[in-house]
Amino acid sequence: GQHRETLSLQIAKNLEDRLSPGVRDLIRQALSVFLCCLAPFQVLFNQFKYFFNLYFLLLACSQFVPEMRLGALYTYWVPLGFVLAVTVIREAVEEIRCYVRDKEVNSQVYSRLTARGTVKVKSSNIQVGDLIIVEKNQRVPADMIFLRTSEKNGSCFLRTDQLDGETDWKLRLPVACTQRLPTAADLLQIRSYVYAEEPNIDIHNFVGTFTREDSDPPISESLSIENTLWAGTVVASGTVVGVVLYTGRELRSVMNTSNPRSKIGLFDLEVNCLTKILFGALVVVSLVMVALQHFAGRWYLQIIRFLLLFSNIIPISLRVNLDMGKIVYSWVIRRDSKIPGTVVRSSTIPEQLGRISYLLTDKTGTLTQNEMIFKRLHLGTVAYGLDSMDEVQSHIFSIYTQQSQDPPAQKGPTLTTKVRRTMSSRVHEAVKAIALCHNVTPVYESNGVTDQAEAEKQYEDSCRVYQASSPDEVALVQWTESVGLTLVGRDQSSMQLRTPGDQILNFTILQIFPFTYESKRMGIIVRDESTGEITFYMKGADVVMAGIVQYNDWLEEECGNMAREGLRVLVVAKKSLAEEQYQDFEARYVQAKLSVHDRSLKVATVIESLEMEMELLCLTGVEDQLQADVRPTLETLRNAGIKVWMLTGDKLETATCTAKNAHLVTRNQDIHVFRLVTNRGEAHLELNAFRRKHDCALVISGDSLEVCLKYYEYEFMELACQCPAVVCCRCAPTQKAQIVRLLQERTGKLTCAVGDGGNDVSMIQESDCGVGVEGKEGKQASLAADFSITQFKHLGRLLMVHGRNSYKRSAALSQFVIHRSLCISTMQAVFSSVFYFASVPLYQGFLIIGYSTIYTMFPVFSLVLDKDVKSEVAMLYPELYKDLLKGRPLSYKTFLIWVLISIYQGSTIMYGALLLFESEFVHIVAISFTSLILTELLMVALTIQTWHWLMTVAELLSLACYIASLVFLHEFIDVYFIATLSFLWKVSVITLVSCLPLYVLKYLRRRFSPPSYSKLTS
Structure with a gap:
């Protein structure tokens, strides 16, 4: 089995340091002084790994031999010393900057819970097992398990942009049995331990268990990513207490700072090649000089003297x-x-920018603004666009006014009223599903007039901001607010919606299944407090949802139509669950979550047992608008002889529509849409069809691309490289990096990759020149890139x-x-x-x-x-x-x-x-x-x-x-x-x-x- 760590909370109480703090500090200082003295020698050693620096060192040393001396010693030692001094000074400046930054981080003071009360501790002295208190807006100093929060809703938000580059706040939940304790000091009175996985680099997952032994029977709780506080994140709400799990080199953030592929510019390689030619010339000239003397006397010494004499040939x-x-x-x-805002993170390759032949760009957030606008609600028989949203509003209004006031006695409703009522209930079901199925949390902030607590109590509209992991989610919730159903409150176990009549609907969150790139969907199980009904809502991409919802004849066609208009489509569905049906599911789900081996696989299997025969409610379409000046920038790049490839995870139709809008594909250019192929034979036929086309843009899906690269890598790349533009849709992050690598290998030309999200990091690091766009998805791509820009249009300049x-x-x-x-x-x-x-x-x-x-x-x-x-x-x-x-x-x-x-x-x-x-x-x-x-x-x-x-x-x-x-x-x-x-x-x-x-x-x-x-x- 895998090595794991077991950590007792008692460590924090009874661990006595064998060394006094004074002695420990003295040893630490002595060690740091010794390492500082070694640093210049380390830099010099690194410099002499380069052939020419070593060559000049040997030349200078040869002047100590009387037979080889040509003049004053300083004529050889001063130039070498000057060159090395410049390098050492440059490295020293970088080292000093790092040292100041590290000292600043390591000297931050935190509160530690001990048997003697709370004591102050520097972050550099925090150890595994310590119980650390972190205040609001304070950086988390080590990887910790979240035990308690001061927030009354029993959860807290973290800002993780310095860890994963994502700008949305993340919801974190404390261990339930420690959150129930009356005070934080009670944490020292319980006997418990944490069973955790060995340190690894995965910042998005965690597997462990928390066991309290002094209760009868012992309580065991499964731990996941939601119960962690990783070092480098910032607490955005409340005060939290956590037990330190990993420190030092075992921190997730430290393990993720692997040295990226060191990029050596093509220009530098060319200059190195020229200096090697000069070295050859130096040897030849020296040999010729001695040969013209007919190798008389101690000719070998003469060769060395001439090598010294002509050493200027190599500058x-x-x-x-x-x-x-x-x-x-x-x-x-x-x-x-x-x-403005352009940052150069790699100053070693600016010449690469002048020689780019292929530009590979992401779509969402790079070419587009990543600002979503809700454009379409489709119910199968009827669709609502921007111009008819008031109809949706009136349907929602009619549903809640009917519910709140009993209709007057009538002889019987007319047929028109019946049809209207069924349509209203369908619209209502769809809007309610969109308002409930998400991971959005409304956060209330003080606006100068109303303070935070008051705003939260009154659900003050002007103080509310929505926090979510994706702009799509926020756009959907803002839209439901605009049509009358407003998300006003949410914590880990409940959600509140406000109706047009200011009535508050309460829902209990029973389970939530978050969105992942692999599953392409998210789900939530809620109980309506007023009726007791349990409903499972789900939304996701059409490719996965098509196999989950009941058979219908319009889903595929309408998804295609909406995508052709450039809309990002989500399919929304629901399933009503009986109480016993849910209880059976919950028992299996909790069991799966407690398993330490293959947890994610077991959990997915249990969830899939629910994802069958769901009722299709609606399709939503949101539009992501193009960034400013994308069209003229792409035209400039095309005229400069740079071929642009768009690599995106979006649908084929949406990607094609964006490519046309951005003029990546020009108006009079033919587009060849590569058919979906699954085997070698189909790929061969489709490649032949593509070969017959001339000067046309290529649009291909990730699945077809994988098949083509598996069987016909050379042929496919040869044809694709001739295209004026290429669009790859449904592209996985690893595929993006693979395409960059293949372009470099097949063409020998320089590539530049541009992206804004975490899924673009691998292609940015693989390319000869990586450019990150600081966007809505955070700074992850920007931090990994060689150059960081704020807008795509800046790329042209x-x-x-x-x-x-x-x-x-x-x-x-x-x-x-x-x-x-x-x-x-x-x-x-x-x-x-x-x-x-x-x-x-x-x-x-x-x-x-x-x-x-x-x-x-x-x-x-x-x-x-x-x-x-x-x-x-x-x-x-x-x-x-x-x-x-x-x-x-x-x-x-x-x-x-x-x-x-x-x-x-x-x-x-x-x-x-x-x-x-x-x-x-x-x-x-x-x-x-x-x-x-x-x-x-x-x-x-x-x-x-x-x-x-x-x-x-x-x-x-x-x-x-x-x-x-x-x-x-x-x-x-x-x-x-x-x-x-x-x-x-x-x-x-x-x-x-x-x-x-x-x-x-x-x-x-x-x-x-x-x-x-x-x-x-x-």
Whole structure:
């Protein structure tokens, strides 16, 4: 059997700490200091797992060997130290933030019930078995079993948005026998224990039993999710007492914070590939240099010296520059006033946003508002729409006025009256079922005039808000209120409805069967207090309800008709139960709930025994309206060359209707609805039929999709990828993730997944770039995503402007950093060749460090502010995004162009300096190094498309820094020589020869073969 935990409540009373609190705190502090000291070493160790960081460490260490030393030690250690320092500081900032957050949480104070009364305890000192009191609006500090509440209705509400992302309040019930105790202190006088399942990650289920041993006979109660208070949730009503069940790493919330798949951007992989090519070039050049010496003498030492000499070929600062760039892009996205509320949760992949080929989106709450409006009530023979709701109101009114006043004596009702009365009773039955079958609770809040207790007593309309797990439920209850039957009160065992005549109807809740994604239905058994009648009400999706209700000839057809209008359809049914029939059911149900093994299966079997031959009452249709600007956003994405797939759990007809409304499927586009297939043969025939269609949108259900992927995965994906739009309906969360994975594998293109609910988390985490929409269903998707937005329309700007800019800027930055390193390495190669392949460095000491830091770092990094077009133009012409997918700004072709530029400029500067220097070697250094710095600054100016004032400052500041530092560089440069005209004209000529041809080529290209973006800016 499975390992389980048994927990005695006596622990809270008689457990004595073996260590005094002072000693325990001292040990804890010593341990935390030791771990803090270890943290920097852990970060450094992680950094040296990367090949190139380890490579530069070995290079720096080689300088301790006299035969390999090329110059001052600091020329190798300072750059490495700088790169690692930036990384360690960044990690330290993150660690400090986490530490402050944790300390804040761990130092919150709670009340603990003990034999000596209530004592204060920090949340970090709470232990298993403690009896903890949690006040209203306080966070629950540990996973607990709910024992008592101060609320008179014997239940409490929890806010769980930080745990499961859902914004509705959850109803929780205390253990019945502990709630009946006169005071909370009596909990310490009883002898009882909790038998609980072992810790696991499931936050939606719990199995256990509570046994009180000091009663005769012992009382046993089954425990379920309704009796739990998970850590991280907030008590929304009353004061509660619970016994601590799990702490530390066994908490549900902690077990659910598994590290998600770490996403490495495609751009980073491409840059890594280029650096590997550069490493290959480094080895080849070193071998060639030694080969030209005919491997004379200790040639192996010469190879190592050349590897050290040309180590600049691999730019040590590339990774840091790109990481800092990503931080800038994230900051720019957060600061964009046109997309308020956007959060960047993963700052490592902003370039991915500029290369998306497939966008996979949820429907409800993502494309739609998730704000439900009741639109249709269908009774089979008659339907009521928005324009005829007053008829429903009059039917309800007539029923209750007839009941409240005896009709005057008549000779007999006319036929019309009889028909009207039967119709009124049918409408009444349907409305009453909708008003009773739900998990909605009315909550009364103070409105400044009436206080909370008074409002609750008087059922004050203005103070009432409805709490439920789904917007559909609230819409239905608000509708019943609008037609005259108002839900005014509810606790764990009763419900109150108010009629149009202000009469209160009382119902006892006998059982409730909550909605689940698997069952697709919910049910409730109530007893009408005025008549004693027991009724089982149920509502759910048509696919499951069709097999539960009695045979009828209109359900399927009308469900289809309503779905085609874009309505979400629910089927409502009822069944009257005799007292003995219910008692028999209850006995079996309680027995099933007490079982510890296979509880859910046994419970479902018992409930199913009731779900037969139910009377179909009505269909309800609610509409979920589209979000603002969904249509233009989808059109923008389509014009940008992005294919949009809609993956939803909704009905086929509803999903198709939404796809048309949102213009996901254009007006003149054919739609191929994939027939329902159940086996290989049917799938083969349907795929052949689909293959004959051209340029049509595909609509397919989850069941058919599963069959196709099982037998014809390759063929199906090949055909689907050619479609301009795809709609998958009745999609399970696991299927959504599977589709994302298949698209990545089959096409090799980047995918972006957008969703708002817990059922979208798996696809968001699976995609290359996950975007969460903060919506009515909470923050679960938003918290799991790489980027979080508040509305779907913000996605257009996120991709077209920020994605495009981030990708282009990083491409320019990385290639420029590589160019900067190749340039100086080419000069070193020319210098060594001229001087008989000697492994002697051209530049030493501060020159080599200053070159890639203070002299060129700021202008090169300022490329992260560059943009080729204004953001308005990028939004107006999404085709620019499509161009980016075709001709990549970072490719082997562009890399080769930059390599050739580097070789040309490096050779020109070095040969120019060798030809024009007079007598001293220091003149070569002065002329070539100054020309190199000027060339780099001019090349940055050539690369920039749109000047920003910070770019100008960076250029001028770098030049000023170089000129000012010349005074201190007399060890390497002749200070008197640089003040002569001879020096100035030589540097000017060399710089002109190295840069002018590139300026001319840029002008000619703009003139005769301009890129598409330049046509829009000119």
